[in-house]
């Protein structure tokens with residue numbers, strides 16, 4: 540296969556040109572230093588993947604209270620911003636583009652890392668042990684006051700400003716996978732009765748306010764968002780959740796965002812309440828650029844772009860296994876299969 544679609548250029552809003560349709564999926568690796576700043580090894584890891592049309596960094600914390608995993612990087616301290624600037628420069632020097640994924644874990648934060656009880660839309664806890672720290676169990680979060688909501692929104696905006704200061708081409712708001720933004724969007728985790736809960740408009744309010752404040756700070760074409768309208772990880776589906784995403788996507792159509800990135804581990808999985816695959820649901824309801832992700836192979840991605848199901852494709856695990864994925868695809872080389880043991884080191 541010639542992969543003509545995968546290797547065609549793409550123009551994001553704001554005349555941001557991408558050299559191909561390949562995106563590095565955001566992946567938490569837990570290799571930041573003790574001050575939660577990116578290291579030289581992380582610089583090399585990202586630089587090695589600069590032939591991808593766009594890199595989205597691992598989820599990056601907007602403030603210290605956002606932490607739920609060991610050694611995840613932040614973008615709130617001067618040291619972190621300076622260290623990210625070195626990573627960004629290295630990627631740019633190698634001809635790549637890079638967005639920073641901005642993250643707050645909400646109820647999935649832990650006092651072991653933060654010294655404080657986590658905060659979330661509602662006091663609904665997760666069951667079970669923490670990933671990558673199995674000796675810890677989740678805590679019942681405190682319900683956020685409106686003043687907490689406003690403060691956290693400010694952290695998102697400050698983090699976006701910091702990312703642009705570090706030279707990032709843009710930011711991707713992590714609205715997927717059951718973290719803070721997703722907790723506002725789903726009824727199981729958002730049981731509020733004020734302006735931030737109770738109906739689709741109110742459940743979308745937190746996310747839309749962050750988007751609008753971030754757009755005002757760094758401009759719309761520097762802001763993308765990752766969403767998982769299906770509840771597939773870290774929270775459960777409640778009947779009617781799709782109405783919130785119908786409204787949210789309708790609202791996103793009114794803003795010139797860089798893109799909507801649909802998160803999944805298997806993009807082909809169908810959900811009755813979305814009328815099929817999440818990616819098709821988003822394409823039906825959203826008119827801008829869409830990134831698909833989750834179990835794609837070069838062949839399936841080429842076909843999906845050809846059929847206009849997606850504009851760009853993100854690869855995660857296969858890119859951990861094959862740092863030089865674009866040239867391997869181009870040269871028809873056999874890809875090394877991903878193995879979980881590969882998470883033990885950065886390469």
Ligand SMILES: Cc1cc2nc3c(=O)[nH]c(=O)nc-3n(C[C@H](O)[C@H](O)[C@H](O)COP(=O)(O)O)c2cc1C
Nearest residue numbers: 564565566567597598803804832833834854855856
């Ligand atoms: C080790 C690992 C870490 C991940 N961390 C993140 C993350 O920080 N942010 C995020 O949005 N998704 C994260 N994901 C999900 C990936 O972005 C992606 O959606 C998933 O791996 C499916 O794509 P793939 O089949 O190409 O690997 C992670 C996945 C893996 C395997």
